[in-house]
């Protein structure tokens with residue numbers, strides 16, 4: 001347990017059982033810095049549970065999750081966020097009645113809540129960071145727009161921005177392009193590639209065209225275990241993967 005690793009995330013022997021049913025079963029998964037890693041697999045394969053285990057929402061039965069050489073399995077959800085793990089859920093949790101700028105501002109890691117930040121005098125450093133992130137998430141000309149008026153895709157990007165402003169070293173996203181237009185999917189693909197530079201990104205996705213566009217490495221889960229792993233071409237041509245997942 002005291003060994004160190006160069007990976008940003010090192011998962012070894014991870015298992016969780018719910019009343020004897022192993023939703024994740026002896027999983028090993030390694031993610032490098034600058035890596036965009038996609039987890040695919042049929043419904044019930046354990047994909048969401050893996051993210052729940054990493055962010056501390058679900059406690060493992062056994063195994064290890066090392067993030068920047070910190071063992072996450074014993075840490076609280078809050079401590080895991082503070083250590084640098086950000087997670088985006090499928091439904092965006094933005095403040096619809098605040099502007100894009102205010103949404104980014106309340107997410108700035110300075111321990112301020114919504115109310116505190118509204119009376120907070122904006123420092124140049126904070127504003128600079130907000131502008132930088134807004135440009136990255138393609139909302140720099142929408143800073144004064146109320147978040148509730150954004151398109152579905154833009155709301156998703158805003159939430160990604162609210163995580164980015166906290167500068168996570170690992171960003172996890174659950175089906176980030178669900179419900180998006182074709183154009184928004186393309187833009188999101190580019191965005192995810194960009195934000196994986198300098199950090200690690202872990203995505204769960206069903207849309208294979210999107211996976212093919214973004215993934216550097218793909219892990220296919222089936223019944224809590226790894227069915228195949230590697231680059232997209234390798235995984236796509238794997239007969240086991242075609243049989244249980246892609247063939248449907």
Ligand SMILES: Nc1ncnc2c1ncn2[C@@H]1O[C@H](COP(=O)(O)OP(=O)(O)OP(=O)(O)O)[C@@H](O)[C@H]1O
Pocket residue numbers: 018023041042043044045046047048049050
């Ligand atoms: N808290 C829980 N208690 C009991 N069973 C659970 C719990 N969480 C997940 N499961 C079960 O674990 C299995 C894996 O679920 P999970 O949601 O991780 O799959 P998934 O691969 O994300 O599927 P989907 O693509 O449908 O989202 C499922 O059979 C699910 O019912």
